[in-house]
Amino acid sequence: MSETILITGAAGGVGTLMRPRLRREGRVLRLLDVVTPPAVGAGEEVLTGSVTDPEAMAKACAGADAVIHLGGHSREHTWAETLEVNINGTRTVLAAAQAAGVSRVLLASSNHAVGFRPVSEAALGERDGLDGLPADSSPRPDTYYGVSKVAMEALGSLYHSRFGMDVIAIRIGSCFETPHVLGPRGLVTWLSPDDCARLFEACLSAPSPGYRLIWGVSDNTRRVYSLTEARALGYAPKDDAERFAAEILAAGEPDPAVMALVGGGFCTLPLGEPDSL
Incomplete structure (x- = not known):
């Protein structure tokens, strides 16, 4: 029996990286974006449309078994654009998924939902038996983009509590x-x-997760984020950024001020202006 997974924002950075890694025998990847993803292959369907368009989303969700919602602005943008695409778009996606009977939705939130949290708070998670900053740390967004991710998480919680969606x-x-x-x-x-593909696969297959808030990072030597919550869903990361450390640090040691906050340089960006980070 085949399964259909809708990926919004499929032509974006993460969507492009995930397509070859999520292909499986008996699985259809339904790709939605405002532009046509390149090199469409076997087991892929393409739909052109915006996450802000209820009709496009209704069509995209029809017959889908799960949604991986990656669509939206992936950087800081004007408030009007952030509100329309990232916040209203997420509500449109969730509403269409619920109406179509889709039982599971994965939402691509961001560390920028808690960007103003000091990384030193990782010790609080360790005190509570976690292995880093708790995944459900309360919001402290660093940008309008971060605010949109807080809203995304809240909408996801609402649609679980109201309609029983995972x-x-x-x-x-x-x-x-x-x-x-x-x-x-x-x-x-x-x-x-x-590891991102491993995480998505774990989230797609975990039995009855309900509503969960987890970190999406590899098992990096310098990681400050808890992976306890993601591992509880079956995530088994295999990669570590440390193998790139010598090359990256050859250009200079990190700025302590940038490294002190979860959001790094995003915490100093002008609000509402497209960034280059």
Whole structure:
């Protein structure tokens, strides 16, 4: 029996990395984006549309078994755009999924939902038997983008509580081929593409998770985020950013001020202005 997984934002960075890693015999990846994803292959369906369009989302969710919601602005943007695409878009996705009877939704949240938390708070999680900063640390967003991720998590909780949907919100650190793009901070936040796929597979297959809030990072030597909650769902990370440390740190030691807060440089970005981080 085949399963259909809808991926919103499938032409974006994480979506592009996940497509080859999530392909399986008997699985259809339904790809939704405002642009057509390149090199569509076997076992993939393509739909063009926006997460803000209720009709497009209703069509995309019809017959889907699960949704991986990656669509939206992935960086700081104007408040109007952030509200429309990231917040209203998430509500539109969840409403369409609920109406179509989709039982499970994975939401791509972000570390920027708690960007102003000091990394030193990881010790609080360790005191409580976790292995780092708790995944359900209360919001302290660092940008409008971070606010939109807080709203995403709240909407996911609402749709679970109201309708019984299994919703897992994943506070992703940074998912790139290598951690170089973020410099020294990437040694802390990196989620390797392979580990990201492992995490998504665990979230898709965990029995009756209800509503969960978890961190999405690899098992990095310098990690400050708890993976206890993700491991409880079956996540078994295999990668560590430390193998890139010598090369990354050759350019200089990290700025302590940037490294002191979860959101790093995002905590000093002008609000509402597209960033280059």
